[in-house]
Amino acid sequence: MKSPLLSLPGAVPAEGADEGVAAHYGDLFREQRALADGTGFVDLSHRGVVTVTGEDRLSWLHLLLTQHVSDLPAGRATEALILSANGHIEHALYLVDDGATVWAHVEPGTREALITYLESMKFFYQVEVADRTADTAVVHLPAGSIAEAPEGAVVRETPYGRDLFLPRADLESFADRAGPPAGLLAHEALRVEQHRPRLGFETDHRTIPHELGWIGTAVHLQKGCYRGQETVARVQNLGKPPRRLVFLHLDGSEVHLPAPGTEVRLADDGPDGRKIGFVTTSVRHHELGPVALALVKRSVPVDARLLAGETAAAQETVVEP
Numbered sequence: 001m002k003s004p005l006l007s008l009p010g011a012v013p014a015e016g017a018d019e020g021v022a023a024h025y026g027d028l029f030r031e032q033r034a035l036a037d038g039t040g041f042v043d044l045s046h047r048g049v050v051t052v053t054g055e056d057r058l059s060w061l062h063l064l065l066t067q068h069v070s071d072l073p074a075g076r077a078t079e080a081l082i083l084s085a086n087g088h089i090e091h092a093l094y095l096v097d098d099g100a101t102v103w104a105h106v107e108p109g110t111r112e113a114l115i116t117y118l119e120s121m122k123f124f125y126q127v128e129v130a131d132r133t134a135d136t137a138v139v140h141l142p143a144g145s146i147a148e149a150p151e152g153a154v155v156r157e158t159p160y161g162r163d164l165f166l167p168r169a170d171l172e173s174f175a176d177r178a179g180p181p182a183g184l185l186a187h188e189a190l191r192v193e194q195h196r197p198r199l200g201f202e203t204d205h206r207t208i209p210h211e212l213g214w215i216g217t218a219v220h221l222q223k224g225c226y227r228g229q230e231t232v233a234r235v236q237n238l239g240k241p242p243r244r245l246v247f248l249h250l251d252g253s254e255v256h257l258p259a260p261g262t263e264v265r266l267a268d269d270g271p272d273g274r275k276i277g278f279v280t281t282s283v284r285h286h287e288l289g290p291v292a293l294a295l296v297k298r299s300v301p302v303d304a305r306l307l308a309g310e311t312a313a314a315q316e317t318v319v320e321p
């Protein structure tokens with residue numbers, strides 16, 4: 001779904017998974033600094049929006065999600081995963097309940113599969129699942145923003161800022177009042193700095209929550225009775241995940257960033273050495289320079305010097321080995 005805000009001055013369309021909104025508006029670092037200072041907003045209207053209504057909505061979702069939501073207070077933001085039977089991550093939901101409806105935004109391209117799964121699990125519960133993407137847009141206000149949410153908007157407040165669920169018809173009028181726009185590249189740069197994983201970027205078909213540090217933030221360890229819970233409990237109590245997320249400081253002399261999927265090796269082994277991981281997201285940060293997130297084997301020493309393709313990289317621990 002193409003955002004009307006692509007008509008704003010300087011807007012350059014994003015590609016790939018984030019197609020439909022702006023990658024930037026002409027000045028990537030200025031946009032990053034504005035977000036870091038708590039000003040401006042990010043157009044996330046390409047993300048899917050799914051709602052659940054009905055008196056059983058929280059108790060029903062509690063059975064399906066990795067997060068404890070049966071007693072979720074109105075207005076409190078949370079995030080949750082849906083796992084496969086083997087514990088691999090299939091969906092990530094960013095939730096808030098407004099007292100009558102659970103609102104969730106999800107990654108572009110995932111809402112149809114999510115809704116199909118949720119519909120298949122309704123059974124006798126008093127719930128209704130709806131795709132609200134066509135009439136609802138998500139925008140992000142950074143932490144520290146003093147911009148006011150429009151009347152009637154559903155607000156999801158987190159340590160990283162506020163996600164607003166707005167009527168899609170109000171998106172342009174909101175942009176007129178909300179300050180300078182920032183593109184997805186600025187938003188992604190701050191996400192990488194904050195070590196926050198993203199479905200489809202830091203995940204592949206076999207990723208489990210422990211590898212990305214999603215335990216605690218999206219997975220509640222004191223609840224059971226959800227698909228994939230056995231894997232979560234087994235890794236938590238008896239073992240370690242096979243891979244771990246790391247933050248990479250990349251050699252700033254390189255012109256090009258290593259693309260997602262670029263193989264990571266030990267620097268001591270050279271560019272022809274054994275693959276020990278891969279880059280998941282790489283960005284240019286306004287203060288840190290070129291940085292990235294990567295998944296590497298758990299056995300890689302935390303002080304080992306790495307190569308992302310041919311780019312030298314120093315690692316910073318996100319998930320402990």
